[in-house]
Amino acid sequence: MNPDALRGHMDALLLSVLEREPLHGYAIIEALQERSAGALNVPTGTVYPALRRLERTGYLVSAWDTVGGRRRRTYRLTDAGRRQLEGERSAWQAFTSAIGSVLRPEAKPSGSA
């Protein structure tokens, strides 16, 4: 997957994966892989800064906890984050629809000139 393709869609991905339950960064990366059947392999250097950015913006809040001696920072959606997720979903629809309508190979109308 061309890395540039993700540009501008990471936020939607992260928000979406946190919709059902709070998760920590590492688990988010795994969830992304699972849900996409392996197609989305997002490096930590992308996810961790993105999560912090989303927290700074107010879409997420985080809290530290320790499980089995390991420290985790668990993120959960805020109300603003849920609203944002809805916006991201419709933006995604509009986006794929627009690109799709250009990319779709138009069958030439039968009466060719």
Place this chain on the structure above:
Amino acid sequence: MNPDALRGHMDALLLSVLEREPLHGYAIIEALQERSAGALNVPTGTVYPALRRLERTGYLVSAWDTVGGRRRRTYRLTDAGRRQLEGERSAWQAFTSAIGSVLRPEAKPSGSA
């Protein structure tokens, strides 16, 4: 439309719009708008450099001509460009499928824990 969203998809768009017939830059911008029902408003500062890049790569070739006293640089697909377009199309399918499967709000299985 979030400008970042286009990142990595411009090439596919340009190649696709040139599939049927050669066009010059200005006409390509109009074609993009028409085909996307106004959703894709790509500035000249994006299109012209991208076209040159695609020509440098070998997916397009250009030729100058003059119509009504105005100079135009008309681009057409090379064979490599057509092959690339096919690749872009399947990459687009894979991309939307991957993102879509993450974004799609999963209906919780009826028997909630």
Place this chain on the structure above:
DNA sequence: AGGCTACATGTAGCCTGTCTATATATCGAA
């Protein structure tokens, strides 16, 4: 004549999000 809009191309430089590479630390298994 002057001004405006549409047509037409082009570039410099900014912006910013993703990636690579690296660092740190715990735990369990070999």
Place this chain on the structure above:
DNA sequence: TTCGATATATAGACAGGCTACATGTAGCCT
């Protein structure tokens, strides 16, 4: 004691789309 998995974090590179600007023709309106 070394290794892989788990877990977080940051610096700096990279690159492509965008803003803003520069240039010029044609045709219309007043």
